[in-house]
Amino acid sequence: MNKKAYFEILRPGINSTLQDIGRQNQYHIGIPFSGAMDKRNYLIGNQLVSNKLEKPVIEFAFQGPRLKLKFGEVTCAITGNVSFNIIKKNKTLTGQCYETFNIGMDDEIDILSTNKSVYGYLAVNNGFEGESFWGSYSVNTKAKIGSNNGEKFSKNEKIYLADNKCISNKKKISYINSKIEYIRVLEGTNFNYFSKEATKIFFNNKFIVSKLSDRMGMRLEGLKIENKVSTNIKSEGLIKGVIQVPADGKPIIMLSDHGTIGGYPKIAVVISADYDRIVQSVPGSNIKFKLVNLSEAENLYKLYNMETQNILSQIR
C-alpha cells in the first residue's frame, strides 16, 4: 500500500488555514466569498509550483506554521514578505520567497513571520487534499465550512498532500510587495449621511489599523466620523471592501470573511485594485484614503490585473 505524503504540524501558527480562489454565489444564504486574502500572492504561489491557479494553498498570518513532511517529497514555494527556514537533517537553511524548493521525508519548513505584512502563502505542487464546500476548499472558521471541518490548523494535525513528487526545474521570480501611499475608494451608497467635516476627516486624516482586525474585517482608529442622518440603515447586502461606520464613528473595512448583511452606513468602498494591498496592512500602521471615480477605479483594476498576468507569465 502506498503511504500518503503529509505534513505533520509541529506548530500551527496564529491563523493558518487552507484557502483557494473563494466561494461564489452563496451570499444569499449568509456565506461570504472567503478565499485567499491577497489574491496576487496566492496566484504567484500556485504558478511557481506549476499548479492550476485554483488549487488550495496554506494561508498564514503573522507567525506561520512549522511543518514536517512525512513520506515522499514535494516542491514548495512561499509567497509574501516572509521569513522562513528549511530544515534538512541537522542543517538549517534560510528560505527565499518567490522561488521553488524541494523537500523530502522528515524535512521541515519553519515559517517564522510575515514582515511588515499580515498574510503569506505556502503552495505545494498539486495542492493539498481537502473537502470542497460549494465549489471551494477555503476555510471559513466562523461558519465552520470548508476543509479541515472549517477550522484553522492545530498542533499535531496532518495536512495531506494531493500528490507526492517533485518537479525538476527550479522556478523563481523577483517580486517586491509594494506599498501604496493611498487606499483608493469610491463613494459608498450612504456617503451623504456624513457631513462635510466628516468626509474631510475621512479623506485628510490618517487612520490607524486596530488590533481588532481579522479575515472578517479591519477596524480603524482615528478621529470620529460623525454621521448627520442615522447611525443605522435597514440591513442590506455587503461586499468585500465596503467601509461601514457604526455609531462610534470608527470605520470598519469588510474583508473576505465578512458578514453578508450589515446595517451600518457605508461611507466608501475600497477599489478592487487596492484590495490585495489593504489586507496586508498590519495593526498599528497608517492608512490614508483617496477618492476616485468609477471609470478611474475600473482602469486601475485593469492595470493591476495586467500587472498580475504579466508576473504570472514570466514564471516558466
Place this chain on the structure above:
Amino acid sequence: MIKKISNLGDSALYCDFGDEVNQLINSRVIKVFKNLRKNMIKGVTNITPSYNKLIISFDLDIINFEQLKEKITLMKIQDIEEDGTKVVEIPICIDEEFSLDLSRISKKLNIDENDVIKVFLSKEYFCYMTGFIAGMPFMGDINKNLRLNRLETPRVKVPKGSVGITEQFCNIYTYESPGGWNVIGNTPSKIFDKFNFNNPLKIKPGDKVIFYQINKKKYLNWNE
C-alpha cells in the same frame, strides 16, 4: 420594480426597491433574485437580497457596471413558481436557561412574561432574507407591542439556536455568534445544514414561519 440602480464599489450593482420594509417590496426583491438565479448572467458572482435592496456582485475581469446595469434594466422579470413558498413550523423552548432576555423584555415593555410569549407565538411570520451568518433568517413583523431596540452592548456569544427579537423582526442564530438581539428562547431545530449543499436552509426568503412551544424534555430529546 427596481427604482434605482447605482454602483457599490467598482464590482457590484446596488438595486434599490424603496425605503420601506414591507412584504410587497420584499417579494419584488425576491422575485428579481429568483429570476437572476434562474438565468445566471456571465460574470455575476453573488446576488444578495435583503428587505428592500438587491446587491449583485460581479467579476470585473468579465463584466463591468455599465454592461451589467444594461442587462438588468432590459431583463424580463417572470413569475417563478417551481420554488414556491411554504409554511415552516419551528419548535421553541422558553426555559429560563434559553430565554436570556425575557425578564428584561417583560420589564422594559411592562408586559407579563407569559404574555410576551403568548403574543410572540400568536403570529405567523414572513422570512424577508437570510444572511449575516450562514442561514440566519430575518423574519417579521412582530406585534407592535413587542418591539424594542437591540441590546446596547451586544453579547460576545449568543448561543446556537437562540431566537431573538429587535424592532419589527425576529431571527434565529444558526450557530454561536456575537449578536445584539433580545433572546426569548431557543430552538433545537436544524435551521442550517452545511452538508446539504442543494438545500441547506430550512427557512428561505418568502417562507412563512410559525413558532410553537416545546418543553425542555422535548428540547433535549430533539432528533433531527
